[in-house]
Amino acid sequence: MSEDYFSFVNQLFNSSKIWEKPEVLKGIRVLELTHAIFGPQVGRVLAQFGAEVIKVEEPWDGDLFRTATVWSRYWKHSNIMFHVMHANKYFVAINLKKEKGRELIKKLAKISDVVVENFRAGLAEAWGIGYTQLSKVNPKIIYLSCSGYGQWGPLRFFPSVDLVAQSMAGVATLTGFPGQTYKLPDYYGDFLPGMFGVISVLTALYYREKTGKGQYIDLSQAECLMRVMHNFTYLSITEKEIGCTGNIDPTMSPSGIFKTKDGKFIALAIATDEQFYKLLEAMNKSSSIINNEKFSKIHERLKPENMEELIRIVEEWVKTKSMEEIIELAKKYGFPASPVMDDWEIFNDEWRRERGSIVTVNDEMYGEAVLPGPVVMLHKTPGRIKWLSRPVGYHNKYVFKKLLGLSDEEIKQLEKEGVIGYWDNKPGLKPPIYYDLKNDKIFNY
Amino acid sequence: MKNEKPQVFSKHLADRKVLKQLSIFEEILLKMMTSIENKPEALSDVLVLEVSYANFAGIITASILAELGAEVIKVEPPEGDPARKITYNSVYFGDVGIPFLVESRNKHYITLDLKSEEEREKFKKLVSKASVIIDATKPGFMDSLGVGYRQLKEINSGLIYAAISPYGHYTSKAKEFSNIPDTDLTAQAASGFPALIGDPKLPEPYNYPIRAGIWAAWYMTSVLAVTGILLALIHKAKTGEGQMIDLASNDAISVCHGYPIAMAYIFEKARPRIGIYDYIAFPYAYLPCKDGNVAVVCIRDEDFRGLLKILGRWDLEDDWKSILDRITDDISRLEMLGLELKKEFSKYACDELVKKALSYCIKSARKKIGGGFPIIVKTMSPSEVLKEKHWKIRNALLEIEHPIHGKFIIPNFPAKMSETPPRIKWIKYGLGEDNEQIRKKYNLD
Numbered sequence: 048m049s050e051d052y053f054s055f056v057n058q059l060f061n062s063s064k065i066w067e068k069p070e071v072l073k074g075i076r077v078l079e080l081t082h083a084i085f086g087p088q089v090g091r092v093l094a095q096f097g098a099e100v101i102k103v104e105e106p107w108d109g110d111l112f113r114t115a116t117v118w119s120r121y122w123k124h125s126n127i128m129f130h131v132m133h134a135n136k137y138f139v140a141i142n143l144k145k146e147k148g149r150e151l152i153k154k155l156a157k158i159s160d161v162v163v164e165n166f167r168a169g170l171a172e173a174w175g176i177g178y179t180q181l182s183k184v185n186p187k188i189i190y191l192s193c194s195g196y197g198q199w200g201p202l203r204f205f206p207s208v209d210l211v212a213q214s215m216a217g218v219a220t221l222t223g224f225p226g227q228t229y230k231l232p233d234y235y236g237d238f239l240p241g242m243f244g245v246i247s248v249l250t251a252l253y254y255r256e257k258t259g260k261g262q263y264i265d266l267s268q269a270e271c272l273m274r275v276m277h278n279f280t281y282l283s284i285t286e287k288e289i290g291c292t293g294n295i296d297p298t299m300s301p302s303g304i305f306k307t308k309d310g311k312f313i314a315l316a317i318a319t320d321e322q323f324y325k326l327l328e329a330m331n332k333s334s335s336i337i338n339n340e341k342f343s344k345i346h347e348r349l350k351p352e353n354m355e356e357l358i359r360i361v362e363e364w365v366k367t368k369s370m371e372e373i374i375e376l377a378k379k380y381g382f383p384a385s386p387v388m389d390d391w392e393i394f395n396d397e398w399r400r401e402r403g404s405i406v407t408v409n410d411e412m413y414g415e416a417v418l419p420g421p422v423v424m425l426h427k428t429p430g431r432i433k434w435l436s437r438p439v440g441y442h443n444k445y446v447f448k449k450l451l452g453l454s455d456e457e458i459k460q461l462e463k464e465g466v467i468g469y470w471d472n473k474p475g476l477k478p479p480i481y482y483d484l485k486n487d488k489i490f491n492y
Numbered sequence: 493m494k495n496e497k498p499q500v501f502s503k504h505l506a507d508r509k510v511l512k513q514l515s516i517f518e519e520i521l522l523k524m525m526t527s528i529e530n531k532p533e534a535l536s537d538v539l540v541l542e543v544s545y546a547n548f549a550g551i552i553t554a555s556i557l558a559e560l561g562a563e564v565i566k567v568e569p570p571e572g573d574p575a576r577k578i579t580y581n582s583v584y585f586g587d588v589g590i591p592f593l594v595e596s597r598n599k600h601y602i603t604l605d606l607k608s609e610e611e612r613e614k615f616k617k618l619v620s621k622a623s624v625i626i627d628a629t630k631p632g633f634m635d636s637l638g639v640g641y642r643q644l645k646e647i648n649s650g651l652i653y654a655a656i657s658p659y660g661h662y663t664s665k666a667k668e669f670s671n672i673p674d675t676d677l678t679a680q681a682a683s684g685f686p687a688l689i690g691d692p693k694l695p696e697p698y699n700y701p702i703r704a705g706i707w708a709a710w711y712m713t714s715v716l717a718v719t720g721i722l723l724a725l726i727h728k729a730k731t732g733e734g735q736m737i738d739l740a741s742n743d744a745i746s747v748c749h750g751y752p753i754a755m756a757y758i759f760e761k762a763r764p765r766i767g768i769y770d771y772i773a774f775p776y777a778y779l780p781c782k783d784g785n786v787a788v789v790c791i792r793d794e795d796f797r798g799l800l801k802i803l804g805r806w807d808l809e810d811d812w813k814s815i816l817d818r819i820t821d822d823i824s825r826l827e828m829l830g831l832e833l834k835k836e837f838s839k840y841a842c843d844e845l846v847k848k849a850l851s852y853c854i855k856s857a858r859k860k861i862g863g864g865f866p867i868i869v870k871t872m873s874p875s876e877v878l879k880e881k882h883w884k885i886r887n888a889l890l891e892i893e894h895p896i897h898g899k900f901i902i903p904n905f906p907a908k909m910s911e912t913p914p915r916i917k918w919i920k921y922g923l924g925e926d927n928e929q930i931r932k933k934y935n936l937d
Contacts, residue, residue, distance in 0.1 A: 230770075262912065266907045273903045281590050297580045298591065381672065387681045416757070
């Protein structure tokens with residue numbers, strides 16, 4: 048083959064062609080009874096790949112996450128992260144505490160493929176919109192319940208958020224230098240479980256495609272975190288804890304986060320003997336270290352005392368090189384290294400824009416925004432960000448008229464009875480003040 | 493299960509009738525969700541070939557697909573995947589490291605030397621039967637041997653080819669950085685995780701950016717890869733078409749939660765590291781008590797008021813009333829309130845404080861109006877989690893007996909599914925263990 052492999056792959060993922068390509072989940076309707084991050088993450092990813100996701104909120108208040116801003120900073124009178132979580136979705140506001148509200152949910156469930164909820168365990172069932180009730184209306188439904196500890200077992204009613212789940216799963220005691228304890232940042236305890244939610248829904252959709260059968264899925268946030276820990280296995284074999292190891296990855300020797308000559312932080316980690324020899328070559332230290340049997344083989348290097356000695360040697364070497372020099376050596380010799388990147392460096396990283404991991408969206412209501420792109424890249428059915436989130440109840444008329452066939456009078460009546468509603472006059476819930484709502488065709492559908 | 497009276501932490505559940513309904517629901521679930529043996533597996537018609545080299549993102553991706561029922565064959569060079577040797581503190585089980593043991597779920601193992609033409613033909617024969625290939629080798633390596641996506645799609649047009657590497661297989665950086673191998677630590681660094689963990693006010697080196705104490709990046713990359721593969725399988729079920737999927741582990745965490753991108757966009761700078769504190773809620777932290785740490789979470793103002801009542805510090809209410817008072821980019825202000833809380837927390841043993849908060853929440857749930865839900869739980873270590881009976885009832889941690897090396901524990905798949913329950917059927921890891929069986933089954937000789 049004469050063509051360069053990388054230009055071949057570049058062609059496959061050419062970003063200018065994305066909008067001509069099909070969406071894999073087109074025609075799949077998802078009813079999202081969610082709040083905060085865990086549940087919405089499931090709908091977010093499904094919506095990136097073409098599913099029609101209807102987000103149901105409480106009238107007036109909406110999802111609590113709408114006002115959960117970093118440092119209380121709003122962007123165009125809205126929470127920028129709410130846009131990240133809710134791009135491409137439809138927004139209706141239904142009062143679930145009213146019988147008529149639950150009837151609306153049942154009508155929507157009847158014409159949906161997937162229901163996702165992340166109320167307190169049991170609450171959806173208590174409100175008459177749980178799996179046992181909605182599967183009667185729609186036997187083919189795929190119903191995902193997201194909760195802290197699952198829908199059965201003695202802990203099921205216990206409250207959970209990301210940080211609490213990290214504590215209950217045992218993650219909480221693993222990050223930091225010995226004696227310290229830090230949380231995993233940016234709600235990893237919500238986003239990772241959210242991805243397990245996506246995986247289980249897609250698996251159920253694949254099965255339904257073959258058999259026509261729906262199913263119930265019970266997903267526990269804490270169990271997702273436990274799935275990605277090796278600590279239980281280590282403990283069961285050694286009867287010891289791995290514990291906190293600061294910057295060192297205890298499975299990689301040498302490894303750590305080091306300071307370069309120009310005062311920058313760099314992560315280095317050596318996974319194999321081959322990578323170790325490459326690093327030594329780059330350090331110009333081959334002969335003295337390779338012959339030392341404490342270091343030549345991986346199982347020797349991984350012994351804590353040997354690892355520590357090696358890390359000191361690497362630390363001294365890193366001090367004599369600039370960040371750029373080390374990255375150049377890593378590219379040339381082939382050992383794992385990366386700068387420690389912060390928000391600003393990530394945002395300005397041209398590579399991520401080229402990949403499509405950072406995209407510029409032009410939204411009818413909010414104008415231009417720069418946001419994360421789809422979470423995974425597929426060349427024939429790529430994900431995309433089509434529009435940003437909308438105020439509470441923005442799609443009420445659109446959804447109730449178009450999908451449920453309600454008349455203007457019926458909708459007015461439901462509004463009057465407080466069954467459906469719109470936004471309170473607060474940032475995060477309402478449209479930007481300068482937005483011309485009167486001429487909005489979707490809102491006034 | 494015994495009929496212990498459940499404690500609830502939600503106003504909507506604090507009702508005898510509702511609790512009765514939910515105990516019936518729990519019985520339905522126990523029947524519907526816990527018998528798995530005779531149920532079908534969702535991916536039973538999917539053959540996956542895993543080709544990874546010292547890259548656990550590939551290994552974990554294959555492991556999850558195997559838990560969902562796919563037939564997974566790990567194809568290794570005759571000397572084996574170096575990932576087998578990666579482990580904690582040089583602890584091995586048999587001859588494999590702890591991570592390899594944890595991720596050796598439901599797999600088959602064959603050895604094929606892809607550098608030999610004869611063996612490559614056998615590989616191609618397998619590919620013609622496969623739905624999915626996971627390529628977690630150096631970008632371009634498979635193509636250089638004539639078994640990359642552009643050659644294999646010619647012999648199997650329905651092939652789904654998932655490429656996993658630090659910088660991906662496309663963009664201008666792909667080729668330039670193809671020599672740099674993947675590790676969890678370097679991927680965490682490139683994704684902006686360590687830049688948010690730690691406390692810059694501490695003395696060196698405790699003020700360095702800190703690594704998340706689990707393989708946060710490798711696991712995130714894997715769940716995104718599984719997501720991409722399932723989406724492609726759904727497209728294939730509808731159209732017969734395969735496609736290429738690209739994962740960049742250096743990008744996985746940041747694109748999945750999106751915070752670094754959205755935050756840099758609105759603040760035009762990086763968020764600084766702020767120790768134990770959080771950016772959107774206060775308190776949302778691990779705080780030290782007399783005998784250990786607790787996680788304390790107060791999301792809404794009423795939750796914070798509840799905490800002040802528990803601590804008997806109503807005097808703080810006036811200055812820190814609203815979330816707008818408590819959340820600020822002025823770290824010295826965060827610390828002012830933080831110090832007050834730390835002072836109070838240090839007066840209690842963990843269990844004492846946890847109990848106080850729980851009984852406050854239970855009372856809140858029964859009040860008609862008012863009453864917040866300040867959540868306080870102990871930050872548990874993995875060995876404490878192992879003792880929790882809730883996880884035993886849910887089968888979250890499985891004990892497995894190896895005929896030679898004895899018992900060990902591994903975490904189960906976190907999503908419980910009623911029709912197609914994911915499951916661990918066996919754990920085995922012998923290099924080339926299934927050579928004969930697979931060669932026969934697929935007629936490779």
